[in-house]
Amino acid sequence: MFTGLIREFAEVLSYTTPILTLRATYKPKIGDSIAINGACLTVISLFEGGFSVELSQESRSLLAVENLKGKVHIEPALALGDRLDGHMVQGHVDCVGVIEKLNQKENGLDIEVSIPTKQLIYVIPKGSITIDGVSLTVNDVNEKSFRLTIIPHTLAQTLIGTYKLGRRVNVETDMFARYLHHMFSKKEGLDWNSVDRIMAIY
Template sequence: MFTGLIHEFAEVKSYSSNILTLCATYKPKIGDSIAVNGACLTVIQLFEGGFSVELSLESRSLLAVENLKGKVHIEPALALGDRLDGHMVQGHVDCVGVIEHLNQRENGLDIEVSIPEKQITFVIPKGSITIDGVSLTVNDVSKKSFRLTIIPHTLEKTLIGSYKIGRKVNVETDMFARYLYHMFQKKDALDWNGVDRIMAIY
């Protein structure tokens, strides 16, 4: 699990044969989970000043791999007892979104991101979403896109301030929205009366 708060910018040293090698000050251990642009990956090799992770076929099919160059966001997985800021992030990217509009505001930047219709179901106004590993709050949702407002602090601490229209980004929708959707879609779906009964037990 992650929080969507970026630990640092790592520098891509190479990406070849499904192995991504990063230069970073963070020092993980072999087997550690680390989110790279929001995707949970496993550390397979260490070297002085960095580490390598491997991308499976499934990961490569879901990620904006063209962004695995230059600087990338990294966040180590939560340890038991860590303070939870941001929101609960799994590091399981749902889809690739596209930056459609950028609108400079008085004290921030509005960004509109389009994603496939299948995933827009899980995007909730004022709910949480993760863009390239960054925990953000959704302002508005339309049929094919959603709008975010990025404050100056986030622009300074992430790479989002450098994004251009047309850039592809990794999107992880809200975990709880996905769970609830699938629970209610089943044939013997849980209804609100069932939810009330479960809550009454506790």
């Protein structure tokens, strides 16, 4: 699990399918989970000043792998007892979105992102969403896209301020919205025993 709060920018040293090698000040251990641009990946090797992770074929098919160059967002997985800011993020990217509009505001930047209809049903006005690993709040939802407002602090702490029109980004929708949709879309529906089991998980 993650929070969607970026720990630091890492520098991509190389990406030769399926191995991504990064330079970073963060020092993980072999086997640690770490989110790279929002995708939960496993550390497979370490070296002085950095580490490598491996991307499965499934991961590569879901991610905007063309962005694995220059700087990337990284966030280590939550440890038991860590403070939870942002929102609950799994690091399971649902789809790739496209930056459709960028509008500079007095104290921030409005961004419109389009995603497939299949995933758009999980996006809720004033709900949470993750873009390239960054926890953000949805302003409103349109027929094919949603709008976000990025405040100056977030622009300074992430790479979002460098994004251009047409850029593809990794999108993870809110996991609770996905769970609820899945449960309520089942033909057999829910009963109180099921609700009790779900509540016990959290």
